[in-house]
Amino acid sequence: MSFFRVENLGIHFGGVVAVDDVSFEVKRGEVYTIIGPNGAGKTTIFNLIGLLYPATAGRIFLEDKPLAGSVPHRVAQLGIARTFQNIELFEHATVLQNLLIGRHRHRAASLWQELLFTPAARRAELAAREAVEQVIDFLDLAKYRDSLVAGLPYGVRKVVELGRALATEPRLLLLDEPSSGLNPEETDDMAFWIEDIRRHLAVTVLMVEHDMNLVARVSDRVLALNLGMVIAEGTPAEVQAHPAVIEAYLGKAA
Amino acid sequence: MRFLFKTDYDQDIRLFKHGGQVFWYGLLMALLLTAPFTVGEYVMSQLHFIFIYSIVGLGLMLLVGFTGQISLGHAAFLAVGAYTEALLQAKGVPVFISLPCAALFSAAAGLIVGLPALRLKGIYLAIATLAFNVIVEEVITRWEGLTGGNSGLHVKPVELFGVKLDGDAGFFYLCLGLTVLSILALMNLLRSPTGRAFVAIRDSEISASCMGVNLAKYKTLAFAISAALTGIGGALYAHKVSFISPEQFTLLQSIELITIVILGGVGFLHGAVLGAAFLIVLPQLISLAKDYLPANVGSSGLQAVVFGLVLIGFIIFEPLGLYGRWLKLRTWFELFPFYRKGMFRRQKSYMKSERLR
Ligand SMILES: Nc1ncnc2c1ncn2[C@@H]1O[C@H](COP(=O)(O)OP(=O)(O)OP(=O)(O)O)[C@@H](O)[C@H]1O
Numbered sequence A: 001m002s003f004f005r006v007e008n009l010g011i012h013f014g015g016v017v018a019v020d021d022v023s024f025e026v027k028r029g030e031v032y033t034i035i036g037p038n039g040a041g042k043t044t045i046f047n048l049i050g051l052l053y054p055a056t057a058g059r060i061f062l063e064d065k066p067l068a069g070s071v072p073h074r075v076a077q078l079g080i081a082r083t084f085q086n087i088e089l090f091e092h093a094t095v096l097q098n099l100l101i102g103r104h105r106h107r108a109a110s111l112w113q114e115l116l117f118t119p120a121a122r123r124a125e126l127a128a129r130e131a132v133e134q135v136i137d138f139l140d141l142a143k144y145r146d147s148l149v150a151g152l153p154y155g156v157r158k159v160v161e162l163g164r165a166l167a168t169e170p171r172l173l174l175l176d177e178p179s180s181g182l183n184p185e186e187t188d189d190m191a192f193w194i195e196d197i198r199r200h201l202a203v204t205v206l207m208v209e210h211d212m213n214l215v216a217r218v219s220d221r222v223l224a225l226n227l228g229m230v231i232a233e234g235t236p237a238e239v240q241a242h243p244a245v246i247e248a249y250l251g252k253a254a
Numbered sequence B: 001m002r003f004l005f006k007t008d009y010d011q012d013i014r015l016f017k018h019g020g021q022v023f024w025y026g027l028l029m030a031l032l033l034t035a036p037f038t039v040g041e042y043v044m045s046q047l048h049f050i051f052i053y054s055i056v057g058l059g060l061m062l063l064v065g066f067t068g069q070i071s072l073g074h075a076a077f078l079a080v081g082a083y084t085e086a087l088l089q090a091k092g093v094p095v096f097i098s099l100p101c102a103a104l105f106s107a108a109a110g111l112i113v114g115l116p117a118l119r120l121k122g123i124y125l126a127i128a129t130l131a132f133n134v135i136v137e138e139v140i141t142r143w144e145g146l147t148g149g150n151s152g153l154h155v156k157p158v159e160l161f162g163v164k165l166d167g168d169a170g171f172f173y174l175c176l177g178l179t180v181l182s183i184l185a186l187m188n189l190l191r192s193p194t195g196r197a198f199v200a201i202r203d204s205e206i207s208a209s210c211m212g213v214n215l216a217k218y219k220t221l222a223f224a225i226s227a228a229l230t231g232i233g234g235a236l237y238a239h240k241v242s243f244i245s246p247e248q249f250t251l252l253q254s255i256e257l258i259t260i261v262i263l264g265g266v267g268f269l270h271g272a273v274l275g276a277a278f279l280i281v282l283p284q285l286i287s288l289a290k291d292y293l294p295a296n297v298g299s300s301g302l303q304a305v306v307f308g309l310v311l312i313g314f315i316i317f318e319p320l321g322l323y324g325r326w327l328k329l330r331t332w333f334e335l336f337p338f339y340r341k342g343m344f345r346r347q348k349s350y351m352k353s354e355r356l357r
């Protein structure tokens, strides 16, 4: 049984073939990274997994069950959480409130219990707070707990978005360029957290990343993409040394 | 300035955050409970209207202010509530059954309107709800056998367990009670996952759905709850004015209802009540001012103009509404003399360069 698998995935926008016949498999508990030059189709793969776009070809499986025919919120409820390349937080809410949305798939009380705020609703709410506080502790967000997201520095928002995804207690975590826009120190923290997420929270990570130092440090395996097609797969060192990858990044030697 | 030291999660969840709030709301409640004995008949009547419009405003606030869905058709839900109540009361159904029925029928209408909301956004949704308003108005006018058409329906005063609530005080307590219950229910909802899902949809639909929020379900739910509250308001309205006819539920009424939300402050429950109060008090102010104006200024025309100007003024100068104004005033006092201009300005520390879809 495979944990997560993508088979012959493809999509085109008009004449642009954004993803073309991409297949890969992510093993439970590993950090699997997709790299590739700008416009290679990495984010599009995430959007296909999240069912934000309808795939023109191919299938996606979580624990051998196909995702097809589902809708985006079902994907989240199955335990696939993601962050966005351009940060999609709830701007006018506090950090705490943002993380609490992450608990949505674990809600336990019915609408009537919520309207009356019965003891059951209170218990569910307290459990949600407790889970979120653990994430806040884990990511060291305590001092921003009650700040509005709209006023936070970029680096902190990235961490908040990671926290919101973690609050869902995902089985598979999709990170779209977790280090983009971060300074070296923040990138180092991010690498540390990704290692911790894998080791202590036992969450499988599928990541898109440009920073090759980060990739080499945290990834078990790497998939290289160019123009929507797979050009190499293997350990970070193998992929970095692969002639097709070097060519994709640097252009063909004359 | 007040600093709260939190020692357990319950402190985040409870409705009253500190003793001061308990005191002020307690005082307000005490004043309201004794109002039937302290204020005159005229003020009492205005208070009835304020509470009725508060309930409607709360419903609309949930939809517009918290879920981010616009509606220019809420007068239709008001009508469904009012006519349901009027017809059931005429059949002798007791009010503790007819009132929930008014809410239920309205909610059902809300579900129907919620369906296009799944595909439409912004101005298109506004037009769809507006069309719904026109349809309901037409149906009421044409279905003379049931609704009496343009000649309207008379509505009896409320009777609760054989006691007639036609006295000002009885009806006042009913309206007050229902307003307080509506506020409490919405406060409960907003501190629960459902309320957070609404707010998430308002702020970013993509993020909400990627967090597992079922957009279709929660948007229709927001419409249904909003319509239910508006239906209750409509039922009380029918009793209050004791005669209902189609021209009370036109597009103009819908716009007045949306005015409550905008004047009060989009996104605050307080705003719904403040907005309702303002909507009722403004015409009084206008008629007072008319004594000092030239005789050829017409009264109905003047009211429409002032309403329009106030609405535009608020949208341009105080998008946070009356409640936002109050928050700023309070902050100014708390921080005196350190308040600086622009403290409430939204920060844009980065630009979104590219968005999905
Ligand atoms: N919604 C869309 N409509 C049309 N074209 C799209 C759409 N989304 C992506 N594309 C195209 O698909 C290709 C792949 O885009 P994608 O965003 O997946 O690249 P990426 O690998 O994430 O690049 P980057 O490193 O810059 O984030 C690009 O050519 C892009 O223009």
Ligand SMILES: [Mg+2]
Pocket (backbone or CB within 6 Å): A042, A043, A044, A085
């Ligand atoms: Mg991308």
